[in-house]
Amino acid sequence: xxxxxxxxxxxxxxxxxxxxxxxxxxxxxxxxxxxxxxxxxxxxxxxxxxxxxxxxxxxxxxxxxxxxxxxxxxxxxxxxxxxxxxxxxxxxxxxxxxxxxxxxxxxxxxxxxxxxxxxxxxxxxxxxxxxxxxxxxxxxxxxxxxxxxxxxxxxxxxxxxxxxxxxxxxxxxxxxxxxxxxxxxxxxxxxxxxxxxxxxxxxxxxxxxxxxxxxxxxxxxxxxxxxxxxxxxxxxxxxxx
Amino acid sequence: xxxxxxxxxxxxxxxxxxxxxxxxxxxxxxxxxxxxxxxxxxxxxxxxxxxxxxxxxxxxxxxxxxxxxxxxxxxxxxxxxxxxxxxxxxxxxxxxxxxxxxxxxxxxxxxxxxxxxxxxxxxxxxxxxxxxxxxxxxxxxxxxxxxxxxxxxxxxxxxxxxxxxxxxxxxxxxxxxxxxxxxxxxxxxxxxxxxxxxxxxxxxxxxxxxxxxxxxxxxxxxxxxxxxxxxxxxxxxxxxxxxxxxxxxxxxxxxxxxxxxxxxxxxxxxxxxxxxxxxxxxxxxxxxxxxxxxxxxxxxxxxxxxxxxxxxxxxxxxxxxxxxxxxxxxxxxxxxxxxxxxxxxxxxxxxxxxxxxxxxxxxxxxxxxxxxxxxxxxxxxxxxxxxxxxxxxxxxxxxxxxxxxxxxxxxxxxxxxxxxxxxxxxxxxxxxxxxxxxxxxxxxxxxxxxxxxxxxxxxxxxxxxxxxxxxxxxxxxxxxxxxxxxxxxxxxxxxxxxxxxxxxxxxxxxxxxxxxxxxxxxxxxxxxxxxxxxxxxxxxxxxxxxxxxxxxxxxxxxxxxxxxxxxxxxxxxxxxxxxxxxxxxxxxxxxxxxxxxxxxxxxxxxxxxxxxxxxxxxxxxxxxxxxxxxxxxxxxxxxxxxxxxxxxxxxxxxxxxxxxxxxxxxxxxxxxxxxxxxxxxxxxxxxxxxxxxxxxxxxxxxxxxxxxxxxxxxxxxxxxxxxxxxxxxxxxxxxxxxxxxxxxxxxx
Numbered sequence: 001x002x003x004x005x006x007x008x009x010x011x012x013x014x015x016x017x018x019x020x021x022x023x024x025x026x027x028x029x030x031x032x033x034x035x036x037x038x039x040x041x042x043x044x045x046x047x048x049x050x051x052x053x054x055x056x057x058x059x060x061x062x063x064x065x066x067x068x069x070x071x072x073x074x075x076x077x078x079x080x081x082x083x084x085x086x087x088x089x090x091x092x093x094x095x096x097x098x099x100x101x102x103x104x105x106x107x108x109x110x111x112x113x114x115x116x117x118x119x120x121x122x123x124x125x126x127x128x129x130x131x132x133x134x135x136x137x138x139x140x141x142x143x144x145x146x147x148x149x150x151x152x153x154x155x156x157x158x159x160x161x162x163x164x165x166x167x168x169x170x171x172x173x174x175x176x177x178x179x180x181x182x183x184x185x186x187x188x189x190x191x192x193x194x195x196x197x198x199x200x201x202x203x204x205x206x207x208x209x210x211x212x213x214x215x216x217x218x219x220x221x222x223x224x225x226x227x228x229x230x231x232x233x234x235x236x237x238x239x240x241x
Numbered sequence: 242x243x244x245x246x247x248x249x250x251x252x253x254x255x256x257x258x259x260x261x262x263x264x265x266x267x268x269x270x271x272x273x274x275x276x277x278x279x280x281x282x283x284x285x286x287x288x289x290x291x292x293x294x295x296x297x298x299x300x301x302x303x304x305x306x307x308x309x310x311x312x313x314x315x316x317x318x319x320x321x322x323x324x325x326x327x328x329x330x331x332x333x334x335x336x337x338x339x340x341x342x343x344x345x346x347x348x349x350x351x352x353x354x355x356x357x358x359x360x361x362x363x364x365x366x367x368x369x370x371x372x373x374x375x376x377x378x379x380x381x382x383x384x385x386x387x388x389x390x391x392x393x394x395x396x397x398x399x400x401x402x403x404x405x406x407x408x409x410x411x412x413x414x415x416x417x418x419x420x421x422x423x424x425x426x427x428x429x430x431x432x433x434x435x436x437x438x439x440x441x442x443x444x445x446x447x448x449x450x451x452x453x454x455x456x457x458x459x460x461x462x463x464x465x466x467x468x469x470x471x472x473x474x475x476x477x478x479x480x481x482x483x484x485x486x487x488x489x490x491x492x493x494x495x496x497x498x499x500x501x502x503x504x505x506x507x508x509x510x511x512x513x514x515x516x517x518x519x520x521x522x523x524x525x526x527x528x529x530x531x532x533x534x535x536x537x538x539x540x541x542x543x544x545x546x547x548x549x550x551x552x553x554x555x556x557x558x559x560x561x562x563x564x565x566x567x568x569x570x571x572x573x574x575x576x577x578x579x580x581x582x583x584x585x586x587x588x589x590x591x592x593x594x595x596x597x598x599x600x601x602x603x604x605x606x607x608x609x610x611x612x613x614x615x616x617x618x619x620x621x622x623x624x625x626x627x628x629x630x631x632x633x634x635x636x637x638x639x640x641x642x643x644x645x646x647x648x649x650x651x652x653x654x655x656x657x658x659x660x661x662x663x664x665x666x667x668x669x670x671x672x673x674x675x676x677x678x679x680x681x682x683x684x685x686x687x688x689x690x691x692x693x694x695x696x697x698x699x700x701x702x703x704x705x706x707x708x709x710x711x712x713x714x715x716x717x718x719x720x721x722x723x724x725x726x727x728x729x730x731x732x733x734x735x736x737x738x739x740x741x742x743x744x745x746x747x748x749x750x751x752x753x754x755x756x757x758x759x760x761x762x763x764x765x766x767x768x769x770x771x772x773x774x775x776x777x778x779x780x781x782x783x784x785x786x787x788x789x790x791x792x793x794x795x796x797x798x799x800x801x802x803x804x805x806x807x808x809x810x811x812x813x814x815x816x817x818x819x820x821x822x823x824x825x826x827x828x829x830x831x832x833x834x835x836x837x838x839x840x841x842x843x844x845x846x847x848x849x850x851x852x853x854x855x856x857x858x859x860x861x862x863x864x865x866x867x868x869x870x871x872x873x874x875x876x877x878x879x880x881x882x883x884x885x886x887x888x889x890x891x892x893x894x895x896x897x898x899x900x901x902x903x904x905x906x907x908x909x910x911x912x913x914x915x916x917x918x919x920x921x922x923x924x925x926x927x928x929x930x931x932x933x934x935x936x937x938x939x940x941x942x943x944x945x946x947x948x949x950x951x952x953x954x955x956x957x958x959x960x961x962x963x964x965x966x967x968x969x970x971x972x973x974x975x976x977x978x979x980x981x982x983x984x985x986x987x988x989x
Contacts, residue, residue, distance in 0.1 A: 017772035222834030
């Protein structure tokens with residue numbers, strides 16, 4: 001049974017473009033131009049994944065409201081924000097109210113579909129038994145590339161897809177410096193440097209919730225970031241001013 | 242807080258002397274100082290009129306007195322006034338003597354004896370023995386005191402012969418003959434003939450028999466001395482008419498007849514006697530009645546001899562005196578004011594003013610003969626007044642002369658004199674008050690002008706300072722201009738400025754948000770285009786159309802990059818606002834960055850110098866690295882010799898980071914603008930973007946097609962300001978290049 005994706009987007013052209021692509025991918029696509037119609041439809045039946053724009057017509061924060069409303073209905077429904085608003089405040093609040101990813105409209109269609117596929121894969125993988133070959137272990141860090149989950153000291157770290165790809169890219173080759181460009185490519189987003197910085201900050205914060213003195217992601221000033229294995233932390237502590 | 246203002250530098254450049262508003266107002270208010278001058282002129286004018294008035298008054302006084310004396314010949318009857326002429330030495334004038342005379346044969350108690358005495362000599366010889374030299378001369382003075390006529394003779398005689406002790410004749414020795422008419426007109430002769438020096442022995446000659454009878458009402462002293470003898474005597478005025486003569490008979494051998502007779506007139510002939518004028522008591526009585534007019538009054542006969550006088554010129558200050566002498570204001574004013582007046586103000590005023598003195602000395606008139614143009618004019622029938630200085634030039638005296646008519650003949654004149662002291666005192670009082678009030682007005686006026694000007698210039702200066710602070714050198718509005726209170730033009734100006742600045746602020750905010758809003762607005766249509774293209778590429782496309790799709794894709798990509806860059810600065814600003822500051826060692830961050838740069842730009846040599854490896858800074862290390870990256874990337878791009886010099890030093894409490902590259906110099910106008918948003922030298926210096934040639938981009942040095950929005954250094958500036966630092970660019974010479982200086986305060 002093909003997945004049902006709902007697109008809430010006020011711009012007809014984009015909405016239809018996205019819908020077309022997703023339909024090509026074999027998804028069932030419902031598209032809504034405003035919050036009211038979307039809510040009405042979602043009340044009847046929830047889709048498998050929702051793509052939300054934040055500003056809908058004259059409602060400035062309609063997407064956020066929808067997201068909260070949906071989260072209230074289902075805690076597992078994957079929600080992706082796809083918006084033109086790329087400032088930090090919106091990103092943070094979007095993610096904080098429960099979105100699984102926050103993408104800007106710069107994203108290319110293949111990337112978008114990849115994200116959607118990844119989210120579905122993660123959702124599907126939640127129920128499947130863990131297959132050993134999909135696991136990458138770096139000390140206390142366990143990455144399941146299939147489920148797109150990350151465990152730190154056996155605790156799940158609630159990461160968005162973007163964040164997941166960043167940690168994945170860093171942890172895949174510990175000790176290697178990934179510059180921002182590489183991180184962008186690996187996490188398949190196209191943003192400026194400062195967005196990367198703020199993503200890294202958020203990732204660190206999420207890890208710090210589990211381990212207060214988490215310092216495995218090291219900033220290499222002027223170049224990028226690198227993953228230091230927990231054993232090497234002692235040597236790199238000094239650099240993490 | 243006074244910054245060196247732009248206006249200052251402009252005026253300094255022009256080389257003009259800067260005259261502030263305050264100075265100008267003070268200069269203008271100095272015109273107030275003409276007021277005292279006008280006041281002074283006014284008072285002078287007033288004084289002129291007062292003088293004129295005084296002149297009229299004094300003439301009036303003279304006229305009034307003259308009127309009482311007109312056609313009263315009996316007042317002049319017994320005087321010699323009716324003579325056609327007077328002969329000096331023969332016609333005598335009895336001076337009014339002011340103090341009693343001691344009859345001692347010495348003339349030291351006679352006032353100005355030398356000047357008033359007449360010298361009788363050869364020309365006054367009445368007769369002499371033939372072939373005998375006359376050895377007798379004498380000085381004689383006549384004076385009047387109380388009811389006596391005083392005479393003093395200072396005789397020079399080679400041989401003094403007294404009357405023999407037993408001699409009966411009174412003629413055979415040196416003797417004095419005094420001949421006069423009694424008031425009743427009878428001729429009387431008196432002989433003074435002494436036996437020895439001492440109290441005089443006087444005799445009256447009987448008119449019929451010629452026998453001498455001793456008398457006692459002529460009193461005096463005969464005193465001999467080295468050169469001859471002195472005779473000082475007095476006789477009651479009751480015996481004295483209007484004619485007199487005296488003569489000395491010189492006897493050289495005792496008990497012989499006199500050899501010569503020297504005197505004022507032939508004493509034996511009543512017709513030849515001279516006249517004697519003693520100041521008339523009747524006229525004096527009348528004059529005395531006028532003496533309360535604060536004037537000095539003289540009545541003279543037509544021979545300009547004084548008949549009567551009253552008043553003293555030294556205290557004759559005119560009618561104004563009475564009104565000015567009392568200081569009515571004294572009671573009202575407090576003592577400190579009095580002190581101020583006497584110790585400060587008056588000494589000041591009397592630098593300019595002259596205080597009228599009563600101690601002046603005036604001795605223009607000889608009492609026996611008053612002279613002066615006004616007197617001559619009066620005696621010729623003209624009323625005349627004149628101003629003259631006192632003898633010592635200390636006072637100005639106003640004299641008026643009015644003729645006295647008897648039978649339509651001018652028989653004398655009344656002379657009234659006053660000093661201008663009264664007017665002067667009045668004028669001085671007026672000027673003192675004028676000066677005081679003007680001084681007060683000037684003081685208050687100048688001070689209030691000064692404060693007014695100060696306030697205005699302070700307010701304007703305040704406005705200027707605010708205006709200067711409000712907008713920084715990059716043209717950004719730093720703070721709002723406070724609207725000054727004050728319901729006047731300056732207040733209006735300030736409010737206008739404030740409005741203008743707040744509008745500018747709004748406009749600036751609009752401009753600053755423009756790029757982010759623009760990027761936001763453009764994002765959707767671009768997404769439309771891109772998703773459409775991507776959708777299109779999923780369909781089978783003719784081979785020759787694929788190139789267009791690719792071009793469209795690359796165009797959309799570039800557009801996307803532009804938009805991302807446009808929002809980057811805003812993003813950094815927003816991020817910085819929310820980034821918590823932490824203390825970190827800037828040296829470590831910079832050193833780490835440089836090791837990164839060495840990998841990113843392997844073709845470039847980085848010369849890093851840092852004498853001090855500890856430079857703690859409060860801020861965000863990531864952003865500091867970002868800033869350094871922007872600057873270094875910039876330096877790498879513009880470097881002509883693939884060398885970039887980075888120097889980190891700490892001076893006092895500041896970290897100074899210098900990034901230097903050799904290469905093209907900055908244009909002069911760019912040094913300040915370089916750190917503004919959307920300023921790029923690349924676009925101006927070469928059109929590489931248009932030609933799509935190799936132009937390293939700020940964030941993507943490897944990409945060829947990235948456009949430049951000139952945001953790199955703008956972001957660097959934002960980060961630098963976040964660290965409370967300053968960033969500046971300057972040209973370096975020899976070798977030519979550009980140096981970017983960053984100054985950030987250190988923390989402990």
